[in-house]
Amino acid sequence: MLKYKPNYQNKWKRTIFQLLLFLAVSFFAAGTAMAHKVMVFAWVEGDTVYTESKFSGGKKVNKGRIIVYDQQENRLLEGETNEKGEFSFKVPEKTTLKIVLQAGMGHRADWTLPIEESESVASRQMEAPSPAVADAEKPQHQVQPISQINAEDIQSAIEKALHKELKPLYKMLAESRNQGPSVTEIFGGIGYIIGLIGLAAYFKYRRKN
């Protein structure tokens, strides 16, 4: 008994020491580069383009630079995200927009807004004011214009309602793009590494013989 006890303690000590050593190395190794990836997500609502920028950990990109290009890579406008990672701007041109996020220190992401999306907005933007004006001016001529106005009104009302309904959906889409790596991918990666160990061992072994 007495013989074994110090031995056992020594072992214990060594384990604790090794653990401490590991923690020491790893915690200083911690550093803090928190982000691996940034994402930018954009959608159109009315005549405004909304963008949301996030790091892969879910943290919002504060003061990231957003640059908007058209298809010919001409810079259209530029802005900075707020502390919620949001930045919005009026649709500048009726083309496909390429929205580039530069979050600093080598992080960059882009998002392309397809042409139809911008186009529907831009065309409505031009039509939209006219029915409102017409509406106010012409209560006296009744029959014909009213049906015309109604059609436009309906269209804009529907679009308004749709945007309202779709907003949470857009948000959800933006959220879902933010999911980190799945368990499958993590274990897949570890599996690859184990396979590579085997491969390397095989080649080294053959060379040895």
Add this chain to the structure above:
Amino acid sequence: MHISEGVLSGPVLISGAALAFAGTAIGLKKIDYDKIAHAGVLAAAFFVASLIHVPVGPSSVHLILNGIVGLILGWGAFPAILVALTLQGVLFQFGGITTLGVNTLIMALPAVFCYFLFSRMSGKKPSIALVSSFACGFLSVLLSALIAGFALMFTEEDFFEVAAFFLFY
């Protein structure tokens, strides 16, 4: 510390890739039969480490582990880190394929450097080993930040700002 695609200029990417390739070649030569398992385990640890975030203050911190990889593997850190970063790039979309060379260099070069500085000390007395491994972890991350800042400096951003960001955020 994964630099994304489309940030760095061509020459920086190419020289980074060339240096990483050279380092990997040396590493593959230096890894002997007994060290293959070590390299694999450390590559796996490095691969997973970046996923585990520990909230510290307003920000969060994750393990980088390049110090310990270097301390144990020496030049073998290059192939181990290259493999881990490739898998992170492909599976998690961290960093990118074109920036793989530069990112490997950012992580592995300090690891190797720390190996030469500290490997002799870690075999000695516990207290010395403890201190030296602290220093090793610290230095490796610091150097990684410096290299990253250096790489980015050639493109757009202010060197000190970038290096500071890597360290303190």
